[in-house]
Amino acid sequence: MxxxxxxxxxxxxxxxxxxxxxxxxxxxxxxxxxxxxxxxxxxxxxxxxxxxxxxxxxxxxxxxxxxxxxxxxxxxxxxxxxxxxxxxxxxxxxxxxxxxxxxxxxxxxxxxxxxxxxxxxxxxxxxxxxxxxxxxxxxxxxxxxxxxxxxxxxxxxxxxxxxxxxxxxxxxxxxxxxxxxxxxxxxxxxxxxxxxxxxxxxxxxxxxxxxxxxxxxxxxxxxxxxxxxxxxxxxxxxxxxxxxxxxxxxxxxxxxxxxxxxxxxxxxxxxxxxLEEDHQARVEEAITRILVCALKTAEDPDNTKAWLNPTEVEETSHEINCRYLNGAVSALFDHYRSSKGVEIQALGTNGEPTKKEKLNVHDHMEVEQPHSPNLTMGPVKQEAASPFGLDLVPVIPxxxxxxxxxxxIFENDGEDFVTKDGEYFGKSHCTKRQRMMYISKKAIVEQIASDSTEAPSPIYVSTDDLLDCLVNPQVIRIVAQLLIQGKTL
Incomplete structure (x- = not known):
């Protein structure tokens, strides 16, 4: 109870x-x-x-x-x-x-x-x-x-x-x-x-x-x-x-x-x-900010209210956003330099760190596991015993x-929700995508050839459609990791 x-x-x-x-x-x-x-x-x-x-x-x-x-x-x-x-x-x-x-x-x-x-x-x-x-x-x-x-x-x-x-x-x-x-x-x-x-x-x-x-x-x-x-x-x-x-x-x-x-x-x-993970999350948010602001202001520079939440009152210029990204990356590296277990050794005689001496932040970063829909990877923390009781109640499906x-205090909303099984949205391999693009292109060509008086129905791709792909959390996580890795190689 x-x-x-x-x-x-x-x-x-x-x-x-x-x-x-x-x-x-x-x-x-x-x-x-x-x-x-x-x-x-x-x-x-x-x-x-x-x-x-x-x-x-x-x-x-x-x-x-x-x-x-x-x-x-x-x-x-x-x-x-x-x-x-x-x-x-x-x-x-x-x-x-x-x-x-x-x-x-x-x-x-x-x-x-x-x-x-x-x-x-x-x-x-x-x-x-x-x-x-x-x-x-x-x-x-x-x-x-x-x-x-x-x-x-x-x-x-x-x-x-x-x-x-x-x-x-x-x-x-x-x-x-x-x-x-x-x-x-x-x-x-x-x-x-x-x-x-x-x-x-x-x-x-x-x-x-x-x-x-x-x-x-x-x-x-x-x-x-x-x-x-x-x-x-x-x-x-x-x-x-x-x-x-x-x-x-x-x-x-x-x-x-x-x-x-x-x-x-x-x-x-x-x-x-x-949380510890917030350091990388700020880099991801800075990348997202640059992409969203660049595309949306280019689309309609005089109407930020249509896409910018009222809680966002900061400048959104590209220059400001780039400073924000650089600040987030610098803060991440400063944090890992001072973290326990991360050692930065002296430069070699040629002025360059050896491969062994380079700053290793990979152990601190969240790594996306292949073929997994879980977006919050990281070390799974195990508890010796369940902490639940009358004073700590879990929220269950x-x-x-x-x-x-x-x-x-817990309710059933009356709807039947299916558990997570089967293929999840957004999971597609390049070979499958290429095959689908080829089939679609072939279908259009055949349609035009069979009836030259009818053109295929146009598909409108908006800026928001593009942004939904570019700033998808999975995509941004990969971009952030590539950016960070590029600075540590």
Whole structure:
């Protein structure tokens, strides 16, 4: 079952005491919690870990008092079931206070104010991605109300956190984060998470339009998929969990997620935990940025809003992007030079390092395994024993768990999703591709020869079609590795 926030249990996984002298004791020590986070390869929910956090009481009413009069940007979306994702580039935006948001959300709007053009029955509002540092710039004491050190990260608090406030139906499109892993603390209301493992990336039809550094979006609305257009999505393995107040969700690296508010008001706090793999990921993101910006600005230099996510406010000139790439590559090499086990010996007598003396970063890089759909390769971490219990609940595939299991925090979406078997999208060999191109060319020639009055139907390839191929995560990973290897040979 899902443990009630603040309650104690008899289970004691991880070495923590369940109860001591009548006082609540957290089920995991910081050291054990960090060990779980750094080794676990699937999403899981931590219970009974934040009952003493001051941020536990940060409902919207309390936050509206703390942020009295402060203007916050809300993203406005439609409450509909369209098969097309509601990307941020297609949404409207409103500047309003939390007091004004609460009045509108209660349906008490008088027809005036910042939300006057948005019928509450048809729209949702989302104040997302609000960094504590800018939101509470004059109230830095509040940073101490968030205690990520309980999860084994000393000194990490609200300063390294982000706040999310939404109304019923508010959501983020399905995407994966390029950097780090994620800890999400649910404060008020409930949010439903739809998660897909990294190996399902080919089935999610990844795209970098709209472009946002660190976010790879899916072309699919995962709650209302167009299976005729995206048939491979049927192979994706959906995991679902409804996160309740007082629970903390761990989202491992590169897990896809679609998050929706299922209560009238939701508040959550998250922090992205840096990982070793982020050094190479930044090089991959820099390459992606150059390609996307070069092609899209060449296509329409005066309309960046059509493809650039509103969260991207930095310069996108080619010169700036090249500096970004060089900075990412330099940072990667600086990191590996200082890493344990990487030795740089003196130059030879001819001024060149010998083959043995060259900087070897290959052991640190993620290497794509042949014929494998898994996009997050790396050393597989083994655990001596399962850490799961009443206070750490795994998020499992929705098709394998009834909706009443584990106290109701896990749900079955009612759809039958096929497990990953057979050939996956994007897996083709050169010989097969060449053969298909030859057959297509031959068919066109034969068609023209048989009826000279009819030309073949034209196929339009857009810039976005080209970008979907060029900046596919698999392609970018190979390019980044070739670039890095070229600098170390």
């Amino acid at each position: 899902a443990a009630v926030p603040g309650a104690t249990t008899d289970a004691n996984p991880g070495g923590g005491a369940a109860e001591e002298d009548g006082e609540h004791v957290k089920p995991f020590t910081p050291e054990k919690a960090k060990e779980i986070i750094m080794s676990l390869q699937q999403p899981a929910v931590f219970c009974n870990m934040v009952f003493d956090w001051p941020a536990r009481h940060w409902n919207v009413k309390r936050l509206s008092e703390v942020l009295h009069g402060k203007q916050i940007r809300f993203r406005m979306g439609m409450k509909n079931t369209d098969t097309i994702p509601q990307f941020e580039t297609s949404c409207s935006y409103v500047e309003a206070t939390l007091e004004e948001f609460l009045i509108w959300n209660c349906g008490q709007s008088s027809g005036s104010g910042p939300f006057q053009d948005y019928d509450h029955s048809q729209f949702w509002a989302y104040a997302d991605y609000k960094y504590f540092v800018s939101l509470f710039e004059n109230k830095t004491d509040i940073f101490q109300d968030v205690i990520w050190s309980d999860f084994g990260f000393p000194g990490r608090n609200g300063r390294e956190s982000t706040l999310w406030i939404g109304s019923l139906g508010a959501h983020t499109p399905c995407h994966l984060d390029s950097y780090g892993c994620n800890l999400v603390f649910q404060v008020q209301g409930r949010k439903r998470w739809h998660l897909f493992p990294p190996e399902d990336t080919p089935f999610l039809y990844p795209t970098r339009i709209p472009y946002e550094e660190s976010s790879v979006f899916s072309k699919i609305n995962v709650v209302n998929p167009d299976l005729k257009r995206f048939p491979q999505f049927q192979k994706a393995q959906r995991h679902m969990v409804t996160l309740n107040p007082g629970q903390v969700l761990f989202v491992p690296r590169h897990w896809w997620h679609y998050v929706e508010s299922v209560d009238p008001v939701t508040v959550s706090i998250n922090s992205w935990i840096e 929705s098709s394998k768990e009834p909706s009443t299991a584990r106290g109701g």
